[in-house]
Amino acid sequence: MALEDYFQPFSRRDWERESVDGTVRMAVVGLGGFARNRGLPAIAAGEYCETTTLVSGSPEKAATLAEAFDVQHVVDYEAYKNGAAADAYDAVYVATPNALHGEYVRAAADLGKHVICEKPLETTTELARELVNVCAEAGVMLMTAYRIQLGPTARRTREIVDDGYIGDVVQVYGGFSHPVLEATSPDTWRLDPDLAGGGALVDLGVYPLNTTRFLLKRDPVAVNAWTCSLEPAFAEVDEHVTFTLRFPGQITASCTASFNAHANSHLRLVGTDGMISISGPFGGVVPQRMVVERGEFSVEYTGHPDDEVGEEFDYFGYCVLTGTEPGPSGRDGLEDVRVIDAAYESAETEQWVEL
Amino acid sequence: MALEDYFQPFSRRDWERESVDGTVRMAVVGLGGFARNRGLPAIAAGEYCETTTLVSGSPEKAATLAEAFDVQHVVDYEAYKNGAAADAYDAVYVATPNALHGEYVRAAADLGKHVICEKPLETTTELARELVNVCAEAGVMLMTAYRIQLGPTARRTREIVDDGYIGDVVQVYGGFSHPVLEATSPDTWRLDPDLAGGGALVDLGVYPLNTTRFLLKRDPVAVNAWTCSLEPAFAEVDEHVTFTLRFPGQITASCTASFNAHANSHLRLVGTDGMISISGPFGGVVPQRMVVERGEFSVEYTGHPDDEVGEEFDYFGYCVLTGTEPGPSGRDGLEDVRVIDAAYESAETEQWVEL
DSSP: OOOHHHHHTTTHHHHHHHHOSSOOOEEOOOOOOIIIIIIIHHHHHSSSSSEOOOOOHHHHHHHHHHTTTTOEEEEEHHHHHHHTTTOOOOOOESOOOGGGGGHHHHHHHTTTOOEEESSSSSHHHHHHHHHHHHHHHHHHOEOOOOOHHSSSSHHHHHHHTTTTOOOEEEEEEEEEEHHHHHSSSSTOOGHHHHHSSSSSSIIIIHHHHHHHHHHHHHOSSSSEEEEEESSSSGGGGGGGEEEEETTTEEEEEEEEESSSOOOOEEEEEEESSSSEEEETTTSSSSOOOEEETTEEEEEEOOOOOHHHHHHHHHHHHHHHHHOOOSSSSSSHHHHHHHHHHHHHHHHHHHBBOOO | OOHHHHHHTTTTTTTTOSSSSSSSEEEEEOOOHHHHIIIIHHHHSSSSSSEEEEEESSSSHHHHHHHTTOOOOOHHHHHHHHTTTTTGOOEEEOSSSSGGHHHHHHHHHHTOOOOOOOOOOOSSSHHOOOOHHHHHHTOOOOEEEOOOHHHHHHHHHHHHHHHTTOOOOOEEEEEEOOHHHHOOOOGGGGHHHHHSSSSSSIIIIIHHHHHHHHHHOOOEEEEEEEEEOOOOGTSOOOOOEEEEETTTEEEEEEEEESSOSSEEEEEEEEEEEEEEEETTTOOSSOEEEEEEEETTTTEEEEOOOOHHHHHHHHHHHHHHHOOOOOOOHHHHHHHHHHHHHHHHHHHHHHHHHOO
C-alpha cells in the first residue's frame, strides 16, 4: 500500500462497519474542565451520543451547563448513586477525580448502564481490576477514555506500523509535559496522591504509555522509572518522571512526563526501514504534525485532524448501539494501571520491574 | 537577549578571540571513510590547518589521496611511529579504529606533536586515562574530535540554554540511528568489540551522550542502560542501546542509538519555560533543523549551517596556534568512555550505575 493511501481520507472511521440508528443517552458524571470544555461539546456535536443528565456536586455550575447544552436532568452524586433519573440515560461518562471513578462506575454497573471512564481507570491495579470485574459481572460495557486511540493520527500510525511500512519498530520515544499550575490552582486533585493515585506519570505519562501499547499492539514486559519533585507544590506526587519500557521483540520506549515544564508533546517510532514522528500527539500547544520517513522519502500529512474527543464519543456510542466490544476496553485501562504501579515500584527500588 | 540575536550570525566563531597567523601542518593517521570524505576536504578548505603527511597501511589509497589533496609525504604506520617525516608536521589527526588510537597518540606525544583524536578516545576508561596522562606529561595538546561541539547548532543551543532562555532544563531526549551495514561491509572494525570497544553505544550513542554533557555543562551522576542484538552480524556488539542519564539538578536524558535502524537523529531539551528541538543534529539523513519554543512563540532557524568538521579543524588549528586548551579536551573524551563503561556495566547488571 502506498503511503498516501493511508491518508485518503485521513479521518476515515475504520471502526464504522454498519449503519446505525438512534443515539445513546448519556449521564456525564463530574463537570471538571475537561468534561465542560471538551466532553460536553464533543457529545453535542457528535452523531451517536447525547447528554440527557448531568451529575455534579455544584448545582449552580450544573444548571448553567444544563442550559448551555440543553440537558434535561441535573442530579447530585448521592441521587445518582441511588438511581435518580436513571430512566433518562443509557450510559455514563465518568470524569471525576481518579480515586472516585470506582464508586460511580460501580453505581452505573448496578443500574445496568454502560460506562466510558476517564483514564487512569483507578488508582491501584487491584481497584482497577475490581472495576473491570464489576462491569463484566453486570454485563455492561466498560471503555477507558483514551481519546488518542480514536484520533485519526494514532489510527493511521497504527496501520502504517502494522503493515510493516517502517520495518520492525526498534525504538520509541514519547514525551508529554504540561505546566499544571499555569492551568489550575495548586489545590487541584491532580496533586493529591489519594485522589489522583500519583503525579505526572499518572496524569500525563499514561499517554505515551497507552499510545505506545496501542501502536505496537503489545504490552510491556519490564519497566524502569525514575521520578522527582523539586517544587513544594509537588511534594506529594511526582513532578517529573522518566521511564523506559521494554516490549516483546526487544523494542524499547523511552518516555518522559512533567507537570512543571513547557507544554510539549512528541512521539517518535524508529523502525528498521523508516520512522514516524508526531508533534503534539497528546494535546500540547503544538498542533499535531505527522511525518513519515522511509528510504529517501519524507512525507508530511498536512491536513486538518478531526477532534479526537468527538471521535471517542461517537465510537463509544457506536459500540453501545451495535454491541461491539470497545477498542480501549476496561482491560486496556487496567493494564496501564498495572504498568504505572510497577513504574512507581521501580522508582522506589531503583530496579527494573518485570511485568 | 532576544532569541534572534543568538542567530545573528548563526555561525559566528565565539571561540576566535585573536587574529592568528600561520597554519598547523597535520599528519592524518588512518584513511578510513570519515578521514577521506570529511576530514581531508575540511582541512583543505579551512584556514588554520593543512595536511602535509598521510599515514596509512595502504600505499595505493594513500598515493591517490596525496595527489588529490596535494599532500607531500606518505608514510606507513611503522615509519610514522619511528618518526618518519616528523619534521613535516606539527600535529596529528588520529582517525584509526578505536583500539588503535592509543599507540598512535602515544607516538605523537613522544614526537612532541599535538593531537586531535577521533571519539571515543579509547576502548576502556583506564586506556583513555592513560592517553590523557601521556599527552599531559609530554606537554602536547589533546583534543577529542567531537565535531558537534564546534558546529554552530550546538554552540548556539548551549548559549540559549546557559542564558536560561528555556528556564531550567528538565528532560532531554537524544537519539541516533544509522544502518551501519548499508554503508559498510559486515567485517567493519565497528562490529569487532576488540577494535571498537563496543557497538552502537560506542559509535553512535556517544553523540547524544557527549552533546548533552556539552549543552548542560554537567556530567551525569548515574546511568541505566539496556542493550540488545538480534541480527547475527551484531552478535559481538550491541546492535541497539537505550540508556537514561541522570544529571545534577535532577535533569534526565533519555537516549537511544542503533546500528540497524532507519538513519535518524534527534535532540530535544524541554525546560521549565521553553523547548529546543533539533532534527538531524548528529549527522543523520535529515538536514539540521532547529526550533526554539518559549511561551507562545516558536522560532525556527532556517539558514544554512556551516560544515562542523571544517569548524572543528579550524578550531583545533586555532587552539594550537594560540596555545588555547581545546573545549572538547582529552578529559572530555575520557569522561564519555567512563560513562560508556558504566552503561555497559548497567546493561549487564540491570542496575543503575553511579558515576
